[in-house]
Amino acid sequence: MTALNVKLHPKQLEIMNSKCRFKVVAAGRRFGKSRLAAWVLLIKALQSPDKDVFYVAPTFQQAKDILWGMLKELGHEIIVAAHENTAVLTLINGRKIALKGSDRPDTLRGVGLAYVVIDEYADMKPFVFEQILRPALADVKGGCMFIGTPKGRNHFYEIHKYAETGTDPDWEAFHYTSYDNPFLDPKEIEAARATMSSFAFRQEFMASFEAAASEIFKEEWIKYNTKEPEDGDFYIAVDLAGFENVSKEASNKKKRLDQTAIAVVKVSNKGWWVKEIQYGRWDVRECAVRILKTAKDNHASVVGIEAGALKNAVTPYMLDIQKRVGFFPRIEELRHGNKKKTDRIVWALQGRFEHGRITLNEGDWNYEFVDQLMQFPDSRSHDDLIDALAYIDQIATTTYERDIDDEFEVYDEAVGY
DSSP, X not given: OTTTTOOOOHHHHHHHHOOOSEEEEEEOTTSXXXXXXXXHHHHHHHHOSSOEEEEEESSHHHHIIIIIHHHHHHTTTTEEEEETTTTXXXXXXXXXXXXXXXXXXXXXXXXXXXXXXXXXXXXXXXXXXXXXXXXXXXXXXXXXXXXXXXOSSSHHHHHHHHHHHOOSTTEEEEEEOGGGOTTSOHHHHHHXXXXXXXXXXXXXXXXXXXOSOTTSSOGGGOEEOOSOOSSOEEXXXXXXXXXXXXXXXXXXXXXXXXXXXXXXXXXXXXXXXXXXXXXXXXXXXXXXXXXXXXXXXXXXXXXXXXOSHHHHHHHHHXXXXXXXXTOOOOEEEEOOTTXXXXXXXXXXXXXXXXXXXXXXXXXXTHXXXXXXXXXXXXXXXXXXXXXXXXXXXXXXXXXXXXXXXXXXXXXXXXXXX
């Protein structure tokens, strides 16, 4: 260890010096999880007489982006070979450090391992550890370190709670915030706090396992403005519902029918002004007509429509109407991005509402929208209108003066980019 000139801050050393076989580390952003992982892998590989070690991230590319360069930098004195394509390092004792992605589980099978570091376990399927990596450690009673930032109460939370109970001497839990990194300026963290939603800050910097739940949005955050802002461009986002025969809807026994929602928002460097959100149960042709008429009336820069079978169904009708009227707006597919709906809505809207960067035009849609916002994410309530509004985050860009002498302005300080 001395020969490697290991440099870690005190909280990292607490984890490193633990004798437990399985360590579960929940830590805030910039705590130093990646550097800790790199040192652990180098040391475990040097100590192993006959088994290699793995670093597993959600994807192979993430594994390379996060750790490949750092491993080569920290371990250059003991590395004899580095295979760029496969991301495998060979050390002076013949042992290998391999970087892997959990999205390619077949590449994890069939080997015995001395040690594994699993990064962002919350973004992986639980079977990756339970059915593949845990058995691979059995031959030599190898160890594992889980590291990550919490993302609600999922399998990473469960395994952290198990380790935290102290009932199993092989397991130990660690919990640190971003403030525990002495090399990170606290003022930088406070600056982030000022521009992030409280939920996002607690999760990302304080490593809170709290789930997005009730009272995500507060009524005092809702602001109204009947005057349309002079600056900005209009964007339209559409959350489609099933196209049932509207004439038969009265006899439909389903008590909770989703509705198509069309959000019309003017975006500027000052925030979002929500002009209106149309909603209802329409057949596929009426839906196509409403989308295009709304886009034309508002000179929308982009129309975003949720990808999937419903978009495929409405597209032929829209193309037919476009050809007949000669109006061809830019259409973009809206995607979930592998996020749960709750997470996607919280990240897109909570910070903006909390910091006053979303204002609503007054209209008869206000009551339904506010009701959905206040009830979210109650599974018994609709969320179509707020889902449509959240999609604006995917397509909206802010228009600035095209003067090259002007300074670049941050797009939206409320969400930090």
